[in-house]
Amino acid sequence: MQRDNIRTYSNDERLIASRREHIAKCAAHILVKKGYDRTSIREIADACNMGMGTLYRYVGAKEDVLYLVIRDGLSKYVRFCEEVFEELDNLRPVEALKHAIRQYYTMVDNSQDLMLFAFQETKNLLPEAQEAILNLDRRIVEAFEKLLLKGCEEGEFKITDTRLAAHNIVIAGQMWAVRRWFFKRQLKLEDYIELQTEMILASIIPRPP
Amino acid sequence: MQRDNIRTYSNDERLIASRREHIAKCAAHILVKKGYDRTSIREIADACNMGMGTLYRYVGAKEDVLYLVIRDGLSKYVRFCEEVFEELDNLRPVEALKHAIRQYYTMVDNSQDLMLFAFQETKNLLPEAQEAILNLDRRIVEAFEKLLLKGCEEGEFKITDTRLAAHNIVIAGQMWAVRRWFFKRQLKLEDYIELQTEMILASIIPRPP
Amino acid sequence: MQRDNIRTYSNDERLIASRREHIAKCAAHILVKKGYDRTSIREIADACNMGMGTLYRYVGAKEDVLYLVIRDGLSKYVRFCEEVFEELDNLRPVEALKHAIRQYYTMVDNSQDLMLFAFQETKNLLPEAQEAILNLDRRIVEAFEKLLLKGCEEGEFKITDTRLAAHNIVIAGQMWAVRRWFFKRQLKLEDYIELQTEMILASIIPRPP
Amino acid sequence: MQRDNIRTYSNDERLIASRREHIAKCAAHILVKKGYDRTSIREIADACNMGMGTLYRYVGAKEDVLYLVIRDGLSKYVRFCEEVFEELDNLRPVEALKHAIRQYYTMVDNSQDLMLFAFQETKNLLPEAQEAILNLDRRIVEAFEKLLLKGCEEGEFKITDTRLAAHNIVIAGQMWAVRRWFFKRQLKLEDYIELQTEMILASIIPRPP
DNA sequence: CATGAATGAGGTTTCATTCAT
DNA sequence: TATGAATGAAACCTCATTCAT
Numbered sequence: 049m050q051r052d053n054i055r056t057y058s059n060d061e062r063l064i065a066s067r068r069e070h071i072a073k074c075a076a077h078i079l080v081k082k083g084y085d086r087t088s089i090r091e092i093a094d095a096c097n098m099g100m101g102t103l104y105r106y107v108g109a110k111e112d113v114l115y116l117v118i119r120d121g122l123s124k125y126v127r128f129c130e131e132v133f134e135e136l137d138n139l140r141p142v143e144a145l146k147h148a149i150r151q152y153y154t155m156v157d158n159s160q161d162l163m164l165f166a167f168q169e170t171k172n173l174l175p176e177a178q179e180a181i182l183n184l185d186r187r188i189v190e191a192f193e194k195l196l197l198k199g200c201e202e203g204e205f206k207i208t209d210t211r212l213a214a215h216n217i218v219i220a221g222q223m224w225a226v227r228r229w230f231f232k233r234q235l236k237l238e239d240y241i242e243l244q245t246e247m248i249l250a251s252i253i254p255r256p257p
Numbered sequence: 258m259q260r261d262n263i264r265t266y267s268n269d270e271r272l273i274a275s276r277r278e279h280i281a282k283c284a285a286h287i288l289v290k291k292g293y294d295r296t297s298i299r300e301i302a303d304a305c306n307m308g309m310g311t312l313y314r315y316v317g318a319k320e321d322v323l324y325l326v327i328r329d330g331l332s333k334y335v336r337f338c339e340e341v342f343e344e345l346d347n348l349r350p351v352e353a354l355k356h357a358i359r360q361y362y363t364m365v366d367n368s369q370d371l372m373l374f375a376f377q378e379t380k381n382l383l384p385e386a387q388e389a390i391l392n393l394d395r396r397i398v399e400a401f402e403k404l405l406l407k408g409c410e411e412g413e414f415k416i417t418d419t420r421l422a423a424h425n426i427v428i429a430g431q432m433w434a435v436r437r438w439f440f441k442r443q444l445k446l447e448d449y450i451e452l453q454t455e456m457i458l459a460s461i462i463p464r465p466p
Numbered sequence: 467m468q469r470d471n472i473r474t475y476s477n478d479e480r481l482i483a484s485r486r487e488h489i490a491k492c493a494a495h496i497l498v499k500k501g502y503d504r505t506s507i508r509e510i511a512d513a514c515n516m517g518m519g520t521l522y523r524y525v526g527a528k529e530d531v532l533y534l535v536i537r538d539g540l541s542k543y544v545r546f547c548e549e550v551f552e553e554l555d556n557l558r559p560v561e562a563l564k565h566a567i568r569q570y571y572t573m574v575d576n577s578q579d580l581m582l583f584a585f586q587e588t589k590n591l592l593p594e595a596q597e598a599i600l601n602l603d604r605r606i607v608e609a610f611e612k613l614l615l616k617g618c619e620e621g622e623f624k625i626t627d628t629r630l631a632a633h634n635i636v637i638a639g640q641m642w643a644v645r646r647w648f649f650k651r652q653l654k655l656e657d658y659i660e661l662q663t664e665m666i667l668a669s670i671i672p673r674p675p
Numbered sequence: 676m677q678r679d680n681i682r683t684y685s686n687d688e689r690l691i692a693s694r695r696e697h698i699a700k701c702a703a704h705i706l707v708k709k710g711y712d713r714t715s716i717r718e719i720a721d722a723c724n725m726g727m728g729t730l731y732r733y734v735g736a737k738e739d740v741l742y743l744v745i746r747d748g749l750s751k752y753v754r755f756c757e758e759v760f761e762e763l764d765n766l767r768p769v770e771a772l773k774h775a776i777r778q779y780y781t782m783v784d785n786s787q788d789l790m791l792f793a794f795q796e797t798k799n800l801l802p803e804a805q806e807a808i809l810n811l812d813r814r815i816v817e818a819f820e821k822l823l824l825k826g827c828e829e830g831e832f833k834i835t836d837t838r839l840a841a842h843n844i845v846i847a848g849q850m851w852a853v854r855r856w857f858f859k860r861q862l863k864l865e866d867y868i869e870l871q872t873e874m875i876l877a878s879i880i881p882r883p884p
Numbered sequence: 885c886a887t888g889a890a891t892g893a894g895g896t897t898t899c900a901t902t903c904a905t
Numbered sequence: 906t907a908t909g910a911a912t913g914a915a916a917c918c919t920c921a922t923t924c925a926t
Contacts, residue, residue: 100887100921100922101886104923110922168376168377189439212456216429219432226376230394230424234420244421247422250461251460252456252459299895299896307912310911313898507917516890519889519918519920520889522917522919634871641842645842661836662839665839668877668878673883716900717909728901728907732906732907736900
């Protein structure tokens with residue numbers, strides 16, 4: 049796996065895909081909870097209601113499970129974002145951005161553990177797999193960038209580097225998960241969204257001369 | 258260690274401190290390069306030019322080496338920042354902030370690997386040790402907050418939540434290390450600093466009515 | 467193990483039991499010969515014709531091997547004694563006791579090494595496991611006590627404290643194993659049995675007024 | 676040591692002897708409490724208020740400390756017994772034996788821990804050292820045997836094998852230490868002495884025809 | 885296709901002993 | 906003479922992976 053040319057014992061592509069999805073679903077919880085290195089294959093197999101041998105029919109190495117879990121978890125949200133953002137097309141740019149930020153930050157809040165996990169454990173993947181994960185991240189950034197570009201075109205935003213601006217928006221969202229120890233005591237998600245939105249808008253809405 | 262009341266076999270506080278510093282210095286490179294879980298005690302000891310037994314005279318467990326490395330690396334920069342920021346006192350707030358950002362981001366750039374490492378591996382520490390590390394982070398945030406508050410008092414900045422704003426500045430800096438895969442291909446540090454400074458200022462400098 | 471609720475990786479109770487028996491059998495010789503602390507897990511595994519990992523599937527810690535060996539060895543003999551003593555029911559008390567002593571002392575002689583081993587190493591077990599071992603010892607004492615009590619009832623013995631007397635009989639037998647260095651040079655088992663029997667009887671057969 | 680031809684760094688025989696006595700005294704408690712294998716040289720040295728290096732000036736190996744402790748502890752009591760038994764010369768044999776038993780059993784009771792320790796750990800000594808320890812045991816047996824022989828000569832005892840009888844007396848005493856778990860719950864030392872004395876006498880006092 | 889028993893390399897940690905000071 | 910820092914062999918134990926069933 050990971051390289052998508054993993055040696056597998058099965059030839060039924062359909063079965064393989066479905067089993068891998070099952071694995072990604074079931075292994076997520078225990079991996080996220082215990083950490084990659086501290087979770088054994090046995091525990092993963094148990095969590096998947098499989099024998100260890102069976103697990104290895106659909107996965108080439110432990111690392112592959114990690115990849116499946118992260119990819120499955122993140123791509124779900126990427127797709128969700130892309131769909132949601134699509135629907136914002138008929139809103140004014142500022143409104144669209146506000147909605148997008150809210151959606152994204154809420155989504156991050158809902159899957160804090162997974163995000164943090166992906167942040168910490170992606171390093172354990174092979175370079176190719178890492179790249180695949182990072183691409184998911186890129187797609188989110190690009191989705192925001194699209195909104196920003198549209199705003200620029202319509203003259204509502206003034207941004208030197210839209211890619212960077214989009215990036216900052218995404219980062220600020222992820223930080224809600226990664227640095228929750230910092231915020232949680234003094235800030236509610238709702239406040240966080242509001243404050244960050246305010247700051248973001250302040251930095252991209254052109255000021256009168 | 259970690260709790261700073263580790264069982265040690267030596268009573269010479271001076272020696273312990275110096276050896277631990279040595280360990281923090283020498284272990285950093287290999288730990289950062291290979292990752293905590295993939296580096297064995299034997300490798301760490303070798304990197305420190307010590308026998309394994311000697312290492313364990315100054316450290317209660319492998320985890321302690323991780324703590325030493327992270328704490329040593331980060332605290333060096335925290336102290337550096339605090340000192341540098343002190344000297345910005347006589348500058349106008351905007352200038353002071355610009356300088357501070359430049360200093361901090363440059364510093365992050367210089368110790369990219371360590372920052373990323375700390376980000377990914379702090380989770381392996383005991384809660385108490387984690388807290389100690391996070392406190393270092395807090396001090397940086399507070400140092401920036403101080404600058405922002407001064408700017409607000411002097412009427413040059415207008416910020417709803419200075420803590421959050423300071424936090425965003427720090428995050429953006431750390432992101433240069435954590436997400437270098439994202440930037441490196443298209444942005445030089447100098448550009449990054451300039452662009453981020455621009456966006457940050459835009460979000461905190463009050464606009465004329 | 468030891469507590470009989472050891473964490474095991476297998477669920478097949480039958481297999482576990484059979485493997486543990488195998489371990490008890492195979493590990494006995496080397497453990498008895500080299501001593502518990504001086505025998506490594508690797509040696510034990512070799513003696514069992516197993517990989518170390520396999521050994522640990524059926525045992526939670528090295529200590530458990532010790533428990534298995536001692537329990538297996540002793541319980542075999544306890545059962546043997548209880549069965550043999552049962553058959554002495556129709557003999558006159560004096561004859562029954564004589565037979566019992568002979569049987570027990572002979573048995574001790576046959577398993578000298580194990581008895582000595584059990585004596586010396588039981589201290590390494592967890593309290594619960596120690597208790598289990600000591601209970602085996604108690605059963606032997608009780609078996610003898612039953613014979614003594616019967617003799618008292620029938621007026622053939624006169625004993626102030628039957629428990630203590632039974633205890634002495636057992637001790638004298640075990641001493642043949644524990645202190646063989648003392649006896650072996652000057653006494654054959656046969657002589658030892660005869661002399662001890664004589665002294666024991668002298669101390670419990672009432673003398674005519 | 677042990678072989679009394681240990682390589683030592685000192686030439687001052689007097690100093691060596693005094694240091695070794697010191698070691699035997701100071702190490703006894705911790706060794707008895709924690710067991711030989713579970714006590715480290717460091718702990719022993721600490722207990723002796725010495726550096727580890729210093730300890731090794733007077734001792735050739737860890738085993739030697741064990742030997743010193745056991746020999747020192749036991750010989751103290753052997754000498755005590757021999758002296759006490761000497762003073763019983765003018766008593767009638769029965770009375771003398773009664774006193775001797777009481778003295779010995781009481782002594783065992785006072786040094787239960789050491790006796791048990793010696794019992795369990797002597798096996799860790801070199802054969803020569805084991806022999807030295809066992810000789811101490813022999814001396815006690817011989818002391819009792821002397822009393823028994825005197826009684827036989829004076830016609831008050833009738834014993835087939837005085838050595839064995841003496842041995843049984845000693846064993847019964849040591850059992851108070853070794854099997855305290857068995858007795859302690861139901862028997863006080865005083866009772867134990869009385870009962871054992873009764874049984875011993877019954878087995879050696881000739882009965883009228 | 886499914887299973888889990890078996891494996892042994894390799895992990896962390898301890899400790900008896902030496903030797904420079 | 907006294908010290909204790911340094912050492913590395915060897916201890917116990919885990920676990921990713923294979924393969925016979």
